[in-house]
Amino acid sequence: MQTSDYRLATAFGARFAGALLVALALLLVLATLVVALLDLSLGPVVAIGVLGLVAVAVAAYAVLRRVPVVRLGTEGYRVRMVRNVGADRAAWVEVAEAVTATPGGTPVVVLRLRDGRSTTIPVQLLAADREEFVLDLRRHLQDGQGLRPL
DSSP, X not given: OOOEEEOBXXXXXXXXXXXXXXXXXXXXXXXXXXXXXXXXXXXXXXXXXXXXXXXXXXXXHIIIIISOXXXXXXXXXXXXXXXXXXXXXXXGGGEEEEEEEOGGGOOEEEEEETTSOEEEEXXXXXXXXXXXXXXXXXXXXXXXXXXXXX
């Protein structure tokens, strides 16, 4: 079975880009104050603004299009950029159980590992259909554990 990559949903990527833009705005305010106090030219402020916008665009592109949030491979899985995920990676043979849940109304997939750890994947974060993700996860888990459907 091939590797499946799931990227960040557009709405969450936009929030990430928005936070970067706010940070850039604060940096520009600080740079403007320094330039005004030291009576310097506006060149550094313009340079910071242009470079900052390019950096925000590159970071947003990387988060939305290049970096997978969840990677389901032949040997195991890996989860990135998700807070409170628990175990961020494990081999399929380590997974004891996979269940869906809705703690606080948020749909998640919980992978419980044999050593007591677990991985919680909020499905809303993914740019994928929830049911298709769960089916793909189940196929990877069955193949990774050497199970075949009846």
